[in-house]
Amino acid sequence: xxxxxSASASSSPPPCPKKMITLRSSDGATFEIExxxxxxxxxxxxxxxxxCASTLIPVPNITGEVLARVVEFCSKHAEAGVxxxxxxxxxxxxxxxxxxxxxxxxxxxxxxxxxxxxxxxxQTVADMIKGKTPDEIKKTFKITTACTPEEEEEVRGENQWxxx
Amino acid sequence: xxxxxxxxxxxxxxxxxxxxxxxxxxRFRSVCSSWRSSVAPSPGPSRRGRSLxxxxxxxxxxxxxxxxxxxxxxxxxxxxxxxxxxxxxxxLKVKEDVRRRMNLLNPLSRSPIAPLPEDFPRVLDLMDLRxxxxxxxxVLQYMSYPPCxxxxxxxxxxxxxLCSDDGNDFALLTIHVSGKLAMLKSGxxxxxxxxxxxxxxxxxxxxxxxxxxxxxxxxxxxxxLDLGVTxxxxxxxxxxxxxxxxxxxxxxxxxxxxxxxxxTDHDGxxxxxxxxxxxxxxxxxxxxKVYKLDRxxxxxxxxxxxxxxxxxxxDDCTFSASAxxxxxxxxxxIFFSDNWELEGPLKGPGIGVYDMDSGxxxxxxxxxxxxELFWPPPDWIASTTSEVQNQLEALAV
Numbered sequence: 001x002x003x004x005x006s007a008s009a010s011s012s013p014p015p016c017p018k019k020m021i022t023l024r025s026s027d028g029a030t031f032e033i034e035x036x037x038x039x040x041x042x043x044x045x046x047x048x049x050x051x052c053a054s055t056l057i058p059v060p061n062i063t064g065e066v067l068a069r070v071v072e073f074c075s076k077h078a079e080a081g082v083x084x085x086x087x088x089x090x091x092x093x094x095x096x097x098x099x100x101x102x103x104x105x106x107x108x109x110x111x112x113x114x115x116x117x118x119x120x121x122x123q124t125v126a127d128m129i130k131g132k133t134p135d136e137i138k139k140t141f142k143i144t145t146a147c148t149p150e151e152e153e154e155v156r157g158e159n160q161w162x163x164x
Numbered sequence: 165x166x167x168x169x170x171x172x173x174x175x176x177x178x179x180x181x182x183x184x185x186x187x188x189x190x191r192f193r194s195v196c197s198s199w200r201s202s203v204a205p206s207p208g209p210s211r212r213g214r215s216l217x218x219x220x221x222x223x224x225x226x227x228x229x230x231x232x233x234x235x236x237x238x239x240x241x242x243x244x245x246x247x248x249x250x251x252x253x254x255x256l257k258v259k260e261d262v263r264r265r266m267n268l269l270n271p272l273s274r275s276p277i278a279p280l281p282e283d284f285p286r287v288l289d290l291m292d293l294r295x296x297x298x299x300x301x302x303v304l305q306y307m308s309y310p311p312c313x314x315x316x317x318x319x320x321x322x323x324x325x326l327c328s329d330d331g332n333d334f335a336l337l338t339i340h341v342s343g344k345l346a347m348l349k350s351g352x353x354x355x356x357x358x359x360x361x362x363x364x365x366x367x368x369x370x371x372x373x374x375x376x377x378x379x380x381x382x383x384x385x386x387x388x389l390d391l392g393v394t395x396x397x398x399x400x401x402x403x404x405x406x407x408x409x410x411x412x413x414x415x416x417x418x419x420x421x422x423x424x425x426x427x428t429d430h431d432g433x434x435x436x437x438x439x440x441x442x443x444x445x446x447x448x449x450x451x452x453k454v455y456k457l458d459r460x461x462x463x464x465x466x467x468x469x470x471x472x473x474x475x476x477x478x479d480d481c482t483f484s485a486s487a488x489x490x491x492x493x494x495x496x497x498i499f500f501s502d503n504w505e506l507e508g509p510l511k512g513p514g515i516g517v518y519d520m521d522s523g524x525x526x527x528x529x530x531x532x533x534x535x536e537l538f539w540p541p542p543d544w545i546a547s548t549t550s551e552v553q554n555q556l557e558a559l560a561v
């Protein structure tokens with residue numbers, strides 16, 4: 001179309017249908033995700049460029065339950081016209097989950113190389129740690145392993161103040 | 165099942181990096197072996213910032229140099245328990261000395277709390293106490309010859325300190341007596357005075373890794389390490405002294421309004437002292453206004469309600485906390501070092517409180533329960549240490 005652009009009519013070509021990618025989790029569940037949303041993941045971006053023909057991408061490390069949420073996250077973050085404040089509030093809701101789910105989010109974000117989700121997950125965990133005693137941290141994250149006796153000695157010394 | 169102790173080191177490191185304070189990193193490293201080995205300890209106080217000796221050329225004469233000392237403000241509290249109503253927290257400022265002993269200081273001024281009371285614990289076990297690191301304070305002390313330890317006079321202007329991640333480079337910013345800004349970087353032999361000064365500067369702060377300064381008119385600038393000055397907010401005039409405070413990741417401007425007052429007794433009669441001595445006519449703080457920064461428009465916009473936040477304005481540092489964490493006062497108020505009150509519960513100038521809701525201003529003593537935050541130390545401090553002492557006694561043969 002070489003007609004000069006007019007004020008009322010658009011001269012751009014008709015929008016192409018959104019390309020959908022299908023992801024398959026470790027337990028065989030499949031999820032559809034828009035390509036633009038999938039590009040939030042560097043891992044998926046590489047796979048999309050490598051397998052140009054196929055639109056089914058296996059994601060062996062992540063279960064269906066977690067993958068569904070990751071897809072939700074990427075889709076939300078790829079949405080146009082969402083202001084920072086609403087996105088922030090949505091993110092807060094997204095990570096208001098138990099520590100096990102948070103653990104899964106971080107592992108998934110790391111494997112799929114989704115910087116925004118990784119940042120969000122890690123910051124949420126850091127916020128859960130801030131100000132807590134070592135025992136409280138262990139309880140929160142159900143950590144039962146301990147330090148070696150030598151480390152325990154160091155820890156005891158570091159966690160005390162000697163006054164005059 | 166989530167095995168947090170099995171989390172890969174690089175992910176643990178990402179989490180630790182977001183903790184924000186040295187003390188939280190210490191706690192992170194106290195959890196278990198894998199967490200401990202994933203993160204290096206924060207540079208200890210025996211490195212940069214404590215035994216640092218600096219030149220004073222360029223900003224003052226007649227001394228060998230400065231000794232830089234660092235102290236940290238903490239809010240201590242008991243670990244949360246479902247059963248009990250948590251008592252008020254304890255706000256303190258500690259400085260580690262050469263012998264790795266902690267010295268206590270008035271959180272809002274330079275006065276040391278010494279000697280410590282008889283029943284004050286010799287060793288305080290922090291394992292079961294919640295600690296929030298609220299801020300750091302840096303003070304320059306003149307070094308004289310022969311060295312006389314803590315007797316060195318203090319350089320009276322506020323100083324802020326920035327250190328590189330590896331601890332090898334640092335920069336200091338202060339306000340020179342002339343009202344101009346002065347900076348010293350590691351390796352330099354002389355402070356550099358920054359010429360830019362339409363109005364004398366009132367306060368400096370390290371905010372999100374960068375230096376900011378505000379002058380008496382409210383004009384605020386970002387000070388680069390290259391000594392360049394960039395306007396961040398236009399003057400807003402208003403009160404008599406400006407402070408910069410960080411609260412929940414935001415930079416706030418606090419404007420202090422003073423009025424010249426003659427000391428009177430309760431009936432308004434000028435006291436005998438005031439009749440005889442001129443210096444009793446002092447400046448009294450009457451109110452504060454708080455502003456939030458609008459970076460785009462480069463203006464300060466007034467904030468009437470701080471919500472849960474409480475601001476603290478000390479002589480050498482400012483910090484903030486949430487009323488929910490303090491558990492001693494309501495939010496939306498400002499604690500400040502009050503020169504009007506010559507004696508407070510702690511050594512040194514008194515502490516004043518300004519209630520943003522009512523506009524009421526007065527000494528700490530006027531607010532029931534608020535002084536619990538400062539002194540004397542709460543009951544639960546004694547009980548943590550007596551357990552340690554009992555154990556020590558039990559172990560002694």
